[in-house]
Amino acid sequence: AHTDELNGTGAVRVRFQAARARADGTPDDASASALVGDVAALNVAGAGWRFVRFVVEFDAGAQGALSAAPENAPFLDFVRLPFRF
Numbered sequence: 001a002h003t004d005e006l007n008g009t010g011a012v013r014v015r016f017q018a019a020r021a022r023a024d025g026t027p028d029d030a031s032a033s034a035l036v037g038d039v040a041a042l043n044v045a046g047a048g049w050r051f052v053r054f055v056v057e058f059d060a061g062a063q064g065a066l067s068a069a070p071e072n073a074p075f076l077d078f079v080r081l082p083f084r085f
Contacts, residue, residue, distance in 0.1 A: 010074075013057045018042045018049035027051040039081070054081065 015035040019027045027050075033042060035055060042049060058074040 011059045012074075013037070013059070015055045015057075016042060017053050017055075018047070019051045019053075020048045021050040027053075052081070054079070 015037055016039045017035050018033045019029060020031040022028045033047075033049075036042060039052075042052070056076050056079075060074065
């Protein structure tokens with residue numbers, strides 16, 4: 001059974017990255033920003049960002065076993081990220 005929390009020593013980290021568009025409209029990885037923990041840091045005037053992506057990292061903490069069954073591993077079911085470039 002899944003719960004909506006990690007144990008007391010666990011943590012979740014979300015980092016964000018932005019990129020400009022290539023001429024064909026796809027993300028230009030060469031122009032990608034550094035990963036940042038505060039999405040507001042990507043609000044740079046004139047940066048020309050057109051894409052945003054994110055990384056979610058779970059640290060199960062001292063009580064989280066790496067060998068835990070996959071059905072007990074933490075997961076992210078839904079993300080809502082309102083933003084405007």
